[in-house]
Amino acid sequence: MRLLLVEDDDLLRESLRRDLRAAGYAVDACADGVEAAHLGEVEPYEMVVLDLGLPHRSGLDVLRDWRAKGITVPVLVLTARDAWYERVDGFQAGADDYLGKPFHFEELLARLAALAKRSRGHAPAPLSAEGWHLDEARQVACHQDGREVTLTAIEFRMLRCFLLRPGQVLSKAVLIGHVYEGTHDADSNVIEVFVNRLRSKLGRELIATRRGQGYVLVTGAGSGG
Numbered sequence: 501m502r503l504l505l506v507e508d509d510d511l512l513r514e515s516l517r518r519d520l521r522a523a524g525y526a527v528d529a530c531a532d533g534v535e536a537a538h539l540g541e542v543e544p545y546e547m548v549v550l551d552l553g554l555p556h557r558s559g560l561d562v563l564r565d566w567r568a569k570g571i572t573v574p575v576l577v578l579t580a581r582d583a584w585y586e587r588v589d590g591f592q593a594g595a596d597d598y599l600g601k602p603f604h605f606e607e608l609l610a611r612l613a614a615l616a617k618r619s620r621g622h623a624p625a626p627l628s629a630e631g632w633h634l635d636e637a638r639q640v641a642c643h644q645d646g647r648e649v650t651l652t653a654i655e656f657r658m659l660r661c662f663l664l665r666p667g668q669v670l671s672k673a674v675l676i677g678h679v680y681e682g683t684h685d686a687d688s689n690v691i692e693v694f695v696n697r698l699r700s701k702l703g704r705e706l707i708a709t710r711r712g713q714g715y716v717l718v719t720g721a722g723s724g725g
Contacts, residue, residue: 533562534557536548548574579600597611629666657679
C-alpha cells in the first residue's frame with residue numbers, strides 16, 4: 501500500500517518513514533504543505549498521514565483543498581493540538597481519523613489498517629480470500645489449515661493490494677504505483693515475476709491473468725493463466 505507521510509519534524513518523519521516501510525508500506529515523505537498539496541493531487545496514494553502544523557501551508561488548508569477538488573484519499577491527521585474544537589476542525593475539513601502526539605507507533609499502525617479496510621468497504625478484520633488471511637503484524641500469509649508463508653516486502657505489499665480489491669482487475673501500472681515508492685522506474689515485467697512468486701507460494705489459482713489488462717484476485721470458482 502502506497503502512503504504519503506507529511507511531517508515537518510525531521511527526526512519524527514524519518515523515524516516514521518523507516519518504521520512504516522518495515523511494516524510493509526511504500527512511503528513517500530515530505531515536510532511542507534505546498535509539496536504535500538501537489539503530491540496528493542498527482543500521485544495515486546491509498547492513504548495520507550498528515551501533520552497539521554506545516555510550514556508554507558497548513559495541513560488543514562491542504563486537506564480542505566484536496567476535498568474541494570474531489571480527492572477522497574483517506575487521511576489520518578497527526579497533531580500536537582489536543583483541544584476538542586481543533587479535532588472538530590480537522591474532521592470538518594475532511595479528516596478520516598485523528599491521532600494526537602505523542603503516540604505509540606503500534607496505535608498508528610492499527611488505525612491505518614482499520615482506515616484502509618473501511619475505505620474499501622471491509623470490516624476491520626484480517627484481509628482474507630480463498631482460505632488465506634494476511635497477518636499484517638508479522639507480514640505472513642496464513643492458511644486456514646495452519647500453513648504459514650513468509651513474504652518479502654514487495655510480495656506483502658502486492659498481496660495486500662490484491663486483498664483490498666478482490667475481483668478487480670489491476671493493471672501492471674497500478675500495481676507498480678502501489679508497491680513501489682516515489683518515482684521508482686520498475687520494469688512492468690518485474691510485476692509478473694512477483695505475481696508468479698505469490699502464485700508459487702499461495703497457489704496458482706489465487707491470482708488470474710487477464711490478457712492485455714492485468715491481474716485479478718479470484719474469489720470463488722474459476723481462474724486464469
